[in-house]
Amino acid sequence: GAGVSQSPSNKVTEKGKDVELRCDPISGHTALYWYRQSLGQGLEFLIYFQGNSAPDKSGLPSDRFSAERTGGSVSTLTIQRTQQEDSAVYLCASSLTGTDYNEQFFGPGTRLTVL
Amino acid sequence: AQSVAQPEDQVNVAEGNPLTVKCTYSVSGNPYLFWYVQYPNRGLQFLLKYITGDNLVKGSYGFEAEFNKSQTSFHLKKPSALVSDSALYFCAVRDRRAGRRALTFGSGTRLQVQP
Numbered sequence: 001g002a003g004v005s006q007s008p009s010n011k012v013t014e015k016g017k018d019v020e021l022r023c024d025p026i027s028g029h030t031a032l033y034w035y036r037q038s039l040g041q042g043l044e045f046l047i048y049f050q051g052n053s054a055p056d057k058s059g060l061p062s063d064r065f066s067a068e069r070t071g072g073s074v075s076t077l078t079i080q081r082t083q084q085e086d087s088a089v090y091l092c093a094s095s096l097t098g099t100d101y102n103e104q105f106f107g108p109g110t111r112l113t114v115l
Numbered sequence: 116a117q118s119v120a121q122p123e124d125q126v127n128v129a130e131g132n133p134l135t136v137k138c139t140y141s142v143s144g145n146p147y148l149f150w151y152v153q154y155p156n157r158g159l160q161f162l163l164k165y166i167t168g169d170n171l172v173k174g175s176y177g178f179e180a181e182f183n184k185s186q187t188s189f190h191l192k193k194p195s196a197l198v199s200d201s202a203l204y205f206c207a208v209r210d211r212r213a214g215r216r217a218l219t220f221g222s223g224t225r226l227q228v229q230p
Contacts (some may be wrong), residue, residue: 004158033217043205045217056216091158101147101166101209104218106158 002026004107006092012113013082021077021110026096032075033095033104034059034067039089046090049075075095116140117210121221128196129229136191136224138206148189148206149218150180159205165189176200196228 005024013019025032034046045059049069060066064083069075081084087109093104118141128134140146147166151159163174170182180191189206203225207218 013146031216042222045219048216050216059217093159101164102150103161103164105161106151108156108158 004092004094004105006090006107006110008110009108010111010113014115015084016081018078018080019049019082019112021079021090021092021112023075023077023094023107024091025073025075025092026105028096029071029094029105030072030097031095031102031104032069033093034075034077035091035093036088037091037109043086043091046077059114079112084114087112087114116126117146117208119208119219119221121204121206121224122207123224124222125225126225126226127229130158130198131195134193134196134200134226134228136204136206136226138189138191138221139187140206140208141187142199142210145211146189147209148180148182150174150178150189150191150194151205151207151220153203153223155202155203162191162204167170181217196226198228201228217230 007022032049036044047067048056051072052069064080067077089109091109093106095102095104119140149164150162153159162178163172165172165182173179178193178211182189203223205223206221
């Protein structure tokens, strides 16, 4: 079956522009996560969705970052007024439920470059 | 707070030799522990997890990991390394008691298997 997909695979933008990153989780997975991977910071958690609600947004670095999930499926991560420090690979993951021991399945990521 | 340490940035091993990638963790309660592998320009792939029970966990591609509660470690091992095992390996933890769904990752260890 299909895995987690993300689009675009690469995004180059200018400082100050808004960007939207999309994640399609594995069908039937109710839990969805966004992480960010950068050279200096490693893998950082951003936000967790259970269904369409986000019980844990504690990793969002600033109010320029927001995310939504609709229909318990597709999620969009939006970064407003991008800054150069936002450059990173943004990874989406999904799991069957939010149960602690379920492994997360990761997408290939979106590489964001802010010039 | 939960944390993971991977003390080695890189591990070099000759093909056919056993390999170990080290991981130690810190949680307030009992942990769920995971290993993921990342190949170049790919997302993270799940290798194995420890939930409870037998301290030796077997996973994909011949990898195994041993949970040691007294040493708070979860080292990844393989009896005979392959060149194709060369990749970036991440250990991750989730604290059962904290109720936080997100994974906390280590900084990653690059495994280089020489022919």
